[in-house]
Amino acid sequence: MIEKTSPRADRILLLAFVAAVLLGPILLAPFGAGYPDLLQKFAIFGIFAIGFNILFGLTGYLSFGHAAFLGVGSYAAVWSFKLLSMNVVPAVIFAVIVAGLFSAVIGYISLRRSGIYFSILTLAFAQMSYNLAYSVLTPITNGETGLQITLGDPRVLDSVSNDGGLPVTNLFGLAMNQTWETALLGMTLHFNAGFYFCALLLIAAFYISMRIFRSPFGMMLRAVKSNQNRMSYTGLNIRPYMLSAFMISGMYAGLAGGLLAATDPLAGAERMQWTASGEVVLMTILGGAGTLIGPVLGAGIIKYAENVFSSFNDQILAGFFDFLPDSLASALVWAASAFVGDGWQLTLGIIFMVIVTFLPGGLMEGVNRIRKWHEQRQRGNDLSSCSAKPAE
């Protein structure tokens, strides 16, 4: 992970990140990803992955149960909507606190082991949470159906409205589903309140993560990764550091879970299943574990594949290829349909394999290679005698 760590480079990175996030609705519209739901998902899973990366990227501890914290965050937020108020602020705060406490308990137990034993312990806790939420804990979680808001909820802080419609989540009156639409070059741009709420928190989450990476605390966590034994021999008790990292990353997950509920007031048990935990692991590795931006990129790719690739049906594919002769077009539609629509997971699997085989450090390694190649070429122009070897 070669990253420039000068404060100036960090400032540039942060500014670029802020700009990219805030302009998301414009930048992503050409890719068919500029609609509120997916933009929100990008931001939310970005937060989730950034948080996961604080634990995994820095310490190398691979938690396979992080979705449990996302799940309890969601449940906490929906309960806040049901009991207190449709305002998202208490919901999100409540979600972070509950996830933090939950991760403190699980972290305290799981961190007694390391390596794969740690992974299995976290996995076991998450699977227990999932199975119980699906069945026995139905009074709290509403089981299979998922926890939703209903007309009959008390909502003690909100004034009662009697128009028979379900209330919407809001930030002191600004509805999360409020969208301002405009058109640009034939595309519809959606500027959604919920997205910007998530985006601001994503930026904050990114900033905090950056500060952690650069802090002495971050150095300590990195030291755990490089040689835990040496750390213990120096007489340092690493457990408090590890537990803090675990809790911070659990609170990030809780925040993400709370935001999922804030933008779409539903909490389902599947959010805690091992596949969901696996997903954040894949996002992080795909983007580049231990890098700042990588996890956000990885989250984006996986959510994009899930939401956009899956929507391409034969009718849409036929539209893509209709400039070709009929027989060729139908052959191409047939071939392409194996990879999109109901075959979108195939594409995702191939992406995983290709990226990890050719770019061991994830997407960020690709970015770094391009940058290095670019720098070397510039240098090569100056010192053409030096034969530059490509980074391998």
Next chain:
Amino acid sequence: MTTFSTSRRGLLKGGAALGLGFAAPTILTSKAFAASYTNEPKGSTVTFGFNVPQTGAYADEGADELRAYELAVEHLNGEGDGGMMGTFSSKALKGNGVLGKKVVYVTGDTQTKSDAARASARRMIEADGAIMVTGGSSSGVAVAVQGLCQEVGVIFMAGLTHSNDTTGKDRKANGFRHFFNAYMSGAALAPVLKSNYGSDRKAYHLTADYTWGWTQEESIAAATEALGWETVNKVRTPLGAGDFSQYITPVLNSGADVLILNHYGRDMVNSLTQAVQFGLRDKQVNGKNFEIVVPLYSRLMAQGAGKNVNGIFGSTNWHWSLQDEASQAFVKSFGQKYGFPPSQAAHTCYSQAILYADACERAGTFNPCGVVEALEDFEFDGLGNGPTLYRGADHQCFKDVLVVKGKENPSSQFDLLEVVEVVPVANVTYAPDHPMFAGGDLGSCNAGV
């Protein structure tokens, strides 16, 4: 902030304020402003959203639903042989699309997960401008997507969902269900079970441990107990248990002489296969043959369970061997296009698409509130289940329910179930405030904006 309209989908008047001044000529000012409801179709087409499982355990069911939807769109646009549009009692549809607009569609993958289903439905509504969403293959997904549609103000025409909750506790004004439910299964099955197995039976329930399983168990237990059956035990099994042997062996010596499997999909295929493997069907208990009942059947499940379904009773919403004119027209149209008969999921989804289009045509608008009004208490015939009522009080369809039995000597790989009895609608009707459906509130229709 005063320039923002307070409507939900208002428009930022000053596009230039965002530094988009250069694009001013292309800024649309009409779209959101004039819309009087979510995704009001402005062009020459209207977009339907077909949200079906394309991955996961119900992918084959989802594929069949999608086939039915494609067929329905063809028929609505006046292509093909018209299928059940010819037999449908309402003649509002003319085969020129809906309200003169050509029907186009977008598809999405529910993955049979509430989250993914809602994400996919939101994509259709937000990015593709879908005026309605339909489909799905489980009650969890149906309830989740129905809630979403209520919140954003589009119509949801449920696909395959059998839980009482969908039109009970979780009913919503913008959601409609054509499929039957667990209560109806119980009410339809019980008399048939009585005439075949007698009224002195001891039943053992194995139930999928989630909300659908519970409502099904409650309904069937109530219906059979009313006949005089005794319920020996009700055991909950984890979803996706795979091997059910540890739940089946206690049945062997429990004194029960009927096993009721409140499972669906893969769970049902596995639990039934294994129950037969454990010799339950060859057993004699209390001097009677041991029997197995599967309250909710589908042809795809019967296919997965193979020969094990022989002679086993269950209920189903519709079956392709029905001889009425409408069913035959549908089977002909579907079979000619795809080469095999439609499943009950396909029939339900086809009907839902036609019913929605017809309601728009009769209402003269795509406005969800108009559609709700047109569908509520709508009585029709000619969609395969005889005279049918879409009840206004809970948006549940009331029609005849089929009791079926696994066929002993199938003539083809699709001929797996035979219809034993068509239970008349009167026998399966219940009050909207029946205890099993209590606690829900339709609320008022939401047109969005």
Next chain:
Amino acid sequence: MDAILLQILNGFDKGSAYALIALGLTLIFGTLGVVNFAHGALFMLGAFCAVAVNKLLSLDIVTLSETQTTAWGTPLEIRTPYAEVWFGEIGSVLVDYSVPLSILVAIPVMLIIGVVMERGLIKHFYKRPHAEQILVTFGLAIVLQEIIKAWFGANPIPQPAPGSLRGMIDFGAAVGFEAGSVVYPLWRLVYFLFAFVIIGAVFAFLQFTTLGMVIRAGMADRETVGLLGIDIDKRFTLVFGIAAVVAGLAGVMYTPILSPDYHLGMDFLVLSFVVVVVGGMGSLSGAVLAGFLLGILQSFASMNEIKQVIPGIDQIIIYLVAVVVLLARPRGLLGRKGVMES
């Protein structure tokens, strides 16, 4: 008492499947140091070997009926399996015995799949971090299952056991219980015996052959073995092949118990990792022991008497046991120090 005996039998049966999958997984883990998330997919591929053999044997000659038509108006197709046309009586016996016959097909097929997987992909990942191994093998697992889904559909495909092995056997009478109180499906006992044979064969191979000795040495200390001038890579390819065959055979024989569908592997994946870790990383006997232990505990936890005391215990028992074991014994039941701890 008979109820308990039945649950023990159930536990052994489940345990057989868990142990077989975990055995292959721990071979790969222990010898090659690779976290193989595609191991469940190998189990699934094995199961589909049985499906494919059955489909091949029951390939039909399709003739169009002249008198009968389908409900949608096309002529009815009359199907007669080739096997029956060509071999008559023997043909239908072949179809009946398709599951055990598939073993003969599955051994070479799974060996080839294993070797190709190792040579083509896995060998590049020996020195990579575990996280990257997870990513690539998970990708592979998805690709494999999507291919199966495209070919065979998503619906489970029933694979009946041979007629003569389909019945029940009065197990209780054999061990002194009242006749008829403990009857058990014959096929499940066959599966248990089969697992026993395979596990025995793998252990014997490792214990009594030179190749096995090298592999065991490699598990203990890979680098030293390499320094001794032994071409460890070639042996490792074989290990992967053997692991694939073991997983595949477990899948073939399991099909009459669980109708296979494309998602079968993912359902067993997490479970098999739990079994391996509870048994102790790198310990073959630990994997087998943990497989049977978890199978039996799972069966007991599902008994009504126990569920009434602790609701939902059958949902979480596997994971609960994993937590307890790992807290009490840091390296699982029979794990060695220093394996996969970083």
